Structures are given as C-alpha cells and as structure tokens.
Amino acid sequence: MAELAGNCLIGQSGGPTAVVNATIAGIVSEALNHGNIEEVYGALNGVAGLLQEELVDLAAESQQAIRGLRYTPGAALGSCRTKLKKPSEVERALEVLKAHNIRYYFHIGDGDSQESAAKIAEAARVANYDLHVIGVPKTIDNDVPTTDHCPGYGSAAKFIATTVRELAIDADATAQNDIVTIIEVMGRNTGWLAAASTLAKRRDHPNDPPHLVYVPEVAFDAAKFADDVRRILKREKHCVIVAGEGLVDKDGNYVAVESGDAAAAAQFGGVGDHLKEIVESQVGAKVRLTRLGVSQRAAAHLASKTDADEAFLAGQAAVKAAIDGESEKMITLVRGDTDQYSCETGLVAFTDLVGNTKKLPREWINEDGVSLNFQFYRYATPLIQGEVTVPFENGIPSYVRLAAERVDKQLNPFEG
Numbered sequence: 001m002a003e004l005a006g007n008c009l010i011g012q013s014g015g016p017t018a019v020v021n022a023t024i025a026g027i028v029s030e031a032l033n034h035g036n037i038e039e040v041y042g043a044l045n046g047v048a049g050l051l052q053e054e055l056v057d058l059a060a061e062s063q064q065a066i067r068g069l070r071y072t073p074g075a076a077l078g079s080c081r082t083k084l085k086k087p088s089e090v091e092r093a094l095e096v097l098k099a100h101n102i103r104y105y106f107h108i109g110d111g112d113s114q115e116s117a118a119k120i121a122e123a124a125r126v127a128n129y130d131l132h133v134i135g136v137p138k139t140i141d142n143d144v145p146t147t148d149h150c151p152g153y154g155s156a157a158k159f160i161a162t163t164v165r166e167l168a169i170d171a172d173a174t175a176q177n178d179i180v181t182i183i184e185v186m187g188r189n190t191g192w193l194a195a196a197s198t199l200a201k202r203r204d205h206p207n208d209p210p211h212l213v214y215v216p217e218v219a220f221d222a223a224k225f226a227d228d229v230r231r232i233l234k235r236e237k238h239c240v241i242v243a244g245e246g247l248v249d250k251d252g253n254y255v256a257v258e259s260g261d262a263a264a265a266a267q268f269g270g271v272g273d274h275l276k277e278i279v280e281s282q283v284g285a286k287v288r289l290t291r292l293g294v295s296q297r298a299a300a301h302l303a304s305k306t307d308a309d310e311a312f313l314a315g316q317a318a319v320k321a322a323i324d325g326e327s328e329k330m331i332t333l334v335r336g337d338t339d340q341y342s343c344e345t346g347l348v349a350f351t352d353l354v355g356n357t358k359k360l361p362r363e364w365i366n367e368d369g370v371s372l373n374f375q376f377y378r379y380a381t382p383l384i385q386g387e388v389t390v391p392f393e394n395g396i397p398s399y400v401r402l403a404a405e406r407v408d409k410q411l412n413p414f415e416g
Contacts, residue, residue: 003323004130005036006103010058011043011050012079012138013113017152018159018300019311020108020138021069021076026315027106027136028058028066034323037104041407045078046109047116051089053096055407068400070308071390073300076402084116094123097131099410104132104322106315110139110150111353114330118350121328132322135330135350136314140297142192145356146348147332151314152297154307154383157196159299160185160242161384163292165200168209168240171288175238180229180279183210184272184291187244191215191360193296194244198372199380209240214275217360218369219250225275226282228370233285243271301397305386310343317345341382 008031010024024042031037040059043049056077058066069076084090097105097120107117114135124131137144140156164183171181187193194215201208211232214220232239247255256270276287314331321331329347336342364376391398 003034003036004103004132004325005038006101007039007041008037008104008106008319008322009041009043009050009055009097009100009102010077010106010108011046012075012077013046013083013107013109013116014079014081014139015294015297016073016075016079017138017140017297017311018073018155018303019151019308021072021074022308022311023108023136023138023151023315024058024076025066025069026312027319028061028315030316030319031104032059034319036323037319038101041100041102042077044404046080046082047084047093048080048082049078050093050096051082053099053409053411055100056402056404057407058402060405061402065400065402070312071300071303071388072399073298073303074399076400083113084119090119090123093120094127094129095411097124098129100407103130104134104319106134106136106318106322108136108138110137110141111144111356114350115354118328118354121350132325132327134318134322134326135353136318137330137332138311140193141187141190143190143358144353145358146330146352148335148343149333149379149383151307151311151333153192154304154310155299155302156186156193156296157199157380158304158307158384159296159302160193160196160292161199162302164197164210164240164242167288167290168200168238171238171240177233177237178285179238179288180233180283180285181209181238181240181288182272182275182279182290183240183242184289185242185244186292186296187216188246189216189357189359190246191217191244194242195360195364195372195376196380197242198376199384207236210242211236211239212241212370213372214241214243214247214370215360215365216244216246216248217362218365220247220255221250222278224369226278229279229283229285233283239285241275243275245271247271300388300399301390303388304384305388306383308388309386313343314345321347341385
C-alpha cells in the first residue's frame with residue numbers, strides 16, 4: 001500500500017508549557033524526513049486559526065529557529081481555548097484542510113482538547129477524505145489519562161520544587177517560630193503540581209520544607225489546617241505550605257474561586273488568600289504569600305532536560321505513527337519497567353481520553369493528608385532530571401521567534 005502523500009498541519013490548544021515548542025520541533029524535524037509529506041504548515045492559534053485559514057509555512061523557517069524551539073517557552077504558533085462545537089465549524093475545518101491538501105493533522109493539547117481533533121478525523125472519514133489525525137499530549141497539570149506522564153509536567157515540577165526550596169531558605173534566615181510561607185500553585189482538579197513541591201526535600205530529611213502540602217484529592221478542613229500549622233511552628237522555625245488552587249471541602253465545593261462558580265468556566269485563584277486569612281486569624285503568625293502563576297509553565301530557563309527530550313520524542317512519534325497509517329489516536333509516554341528510568345511512546349484511541357482526568361493516586365498521599373510517600377518520589381524524581389542548555393544574551397535567556405510566513409488563503413473568510 002502506497003504511503004499517503006500530501007501536506008501536514010500542526011495545531012495547539014490550551015495553555016503553553018516550557019517544552020511544548022520542543023514537540024513542534026520534533027514534528028517538523030521528523031516530517032521533513034518523509035518525502036510524501038510535501039509541505040509542513042502550522043495553524044496560528046490552533047483551531048481558531050484553522051477556522052480562519054491562518055496558516056504559516058514551517059518548512060520555510062531556518063533550521064536554527066526550529067532547533068531554538070527546543071529551549072523556547074510559550075506557544076510559538078499561538079494557542080487558543082476554542083473547541084469545535086458546531087457542525088458548521090467542523091465542516092469549515094475540513095474544508096480548509098482539503099483546500100491545502102492536508103493529509104496529516106497533528107493536534108497538541110490536553111485530553112479534552114483532543115475532542116476537536118477527533119471530530120475532524122470523524123468528519124474526514126465520513127467524507128471519504130484520506131486524513132491521518134494524531135494527537136500529542138501537553139499540559140503542566142499532568143492530568144491527561146492513559147499516559148504515564150505528560151510533556152510539560154516535569155519542567156513545571158522542577159520549577160516548583162526549586163522555588164519552594166529557595167523560598168524556604170529565605171524564610172529560615174529570619175524566622176523564630178513565627179513565619180508561615182504559603183505558596184499557591186496551579187492544579188484545578190488534581191494535585192500533581194502541589195505534590196511536586198515535595199521534591200524540594202532532601203533525601204533522608206523528612207522534616208524539610210514544604211511542611212504541609214494540600215491537594216484537591218484530599219478534602220480541605222479549615223480547623224485541621226490551623227492545627228497543622230500550629231504543630232509545625234512548635235517544631236520548626238517556620239512553616240512552608242504549598243496548596244493547589246483547586247482545593248475542595250468535604251462536600252466537593254471549591255474552597256476559593258475568584259469569579260464565576262464551581263464549574264469548568266470558573267476563574268481559579270485565591271486559595272492562598274483564604275489560607276492566609278485562616279493563619280492570621282486563628283494562628284496569629286506572620287504570613288508570606290506567593291502565587292507562582294503562569295511562571296510555572298513559562299520558566300524554560302529551569303526546564304527539565306528529560307521533559308524537553310520527551311516532548312521532542314512525542315512529536316517525532318506522532319509523525320511516524322501517521323506515516324504508518326495510524327489515525328484518531330494520541331501519543332502516550334510509556335515508562336520502562338526496570339529500576340533504571342526509560343521512556344518509550346505508545347498510542348491510545350481518542351475515545352479513551354475525553355471526559356477522563358488522571359488524579360494523583362490516593363495511595364501516594366500519606367495518612368496525614370499533607371505529605372507524599374516514596375511512591376510519588378519514585379514516580380516524579382526521574383522527570384525533573386537534567387538541564388536544558390539555553391543561550392544567553394546580555395545576561396538573560398535568548399529565545400527564538402518564528403518568522404511565521406503566511407500561506408496564501410484558498411477560501412473566503414469563515415463567517416459561521
């Protein structure tokens with residue numbers, strides 16, 4: 001059977017990570033190795049750009065720029081939160097793909113965003129249009145199901161653990177059993193990022209900061225929280241607390257939501273302020289509050305080499321899978337079963353992704369509900385290993401920008 005010939009397109013959805021551009025570099029580099037892929041395009045701002053037929057020529061980029069993507073944060077092609085919801089939008093997307101002879105579509109995003117890729121693939125199948133669609137996982141939250149871990153998580157984990165250690169050292173300089181450091185991290189529905197802070201502990205030093213870690217998988221109790229803080233301050237000069245933004249109470253209600261309601265559209269943040277109020281009113285200690293915010297996903301200067309290499313590998317694997325005839329599947333990272341860490345790629349059907357969220361295993365959380373056990377350390381430690389070499393100019397990192405040469409539109413602008 002002859003290989004499918006035509007062009008390929010890359011799109012992204014959702015928030016950036018420190019290594020998502022490495023996945024783009026992996027796709028582009030591998031696509032250029034296959035003669036049946038004639039042109040390599042990118043959709044500006046993901047699905048939104050696809051609908052507007054805003055495509056750029058990635059094959060026209062310099063090799064230096066493509067290599068630079070491996071250490072550059074953000075979303076080089078832009079991103080969006082748009083999903084294909086209306087049948088007319090799916091039809092329009094397929095129309096654009098046909099107009100540019102796209103035969104391979106690579107969608108970089110979290111589990112839910114792969115739904116748009118699945119709809120495109122289904123529409124192509126119904127229309128008898130040969131199109132291979134492969135998803136590539138991306139999120140710092142590490143909540144994509146079926147993959148051992150997700151590209152982006154290792155670098156965010158490394159940054160969080162490092163920042164927690166540095167803030168703890170700072171607090172230790174002046175504390176006299178009277179300072180509480182609260183660090184709010186991302187994690188709307190899962191505690192993977194908050195748990196990563198425990199990697200700041202030195203081996204065989206269980207009392208190292210962070211002293212208390214609060215994750216969405218464990219119901220938050222304000223009274224217990226105040227007791228936890230008092231207990232630590234009796235023992236230590238200061239108390240370091242890390243909390244995920246999506247903490248919930250025993251009834252499943254979010255502890256803090258800045259706007260909206262406890263639905264998917266809610267704007268998260270404010271957990272740190274809530275905990276600060278409890279400490280000040282019930283414990284009486286001084287509070288230092290830090291929100292790491294988007295720095296968790298943007299700190300490429302502290303990216304994990306393991307994470308960046310695996311993000312690139314996932315991009316390469318996506319192209320190889322599509323060339324081999326696979327479609328309507330997402331790349332997964334598969335951990336080796338030996339003591340020496342290794343990672344390969346696999347495939348999972350889109351149908352196994354939508355609506356599923358990978359939670360932090362409850363058995364990895366100690367009975368106290370505020371610390372992690374050796375199973376988490378064994379899982380997460382290999383993911384933060386190694387440092388990415390980033391060039392510096394005038395003392396700060398020198399990242400790349402794509403030239404983003406536009407591809408001529410073949411259709412009238414979408415007005416659906």
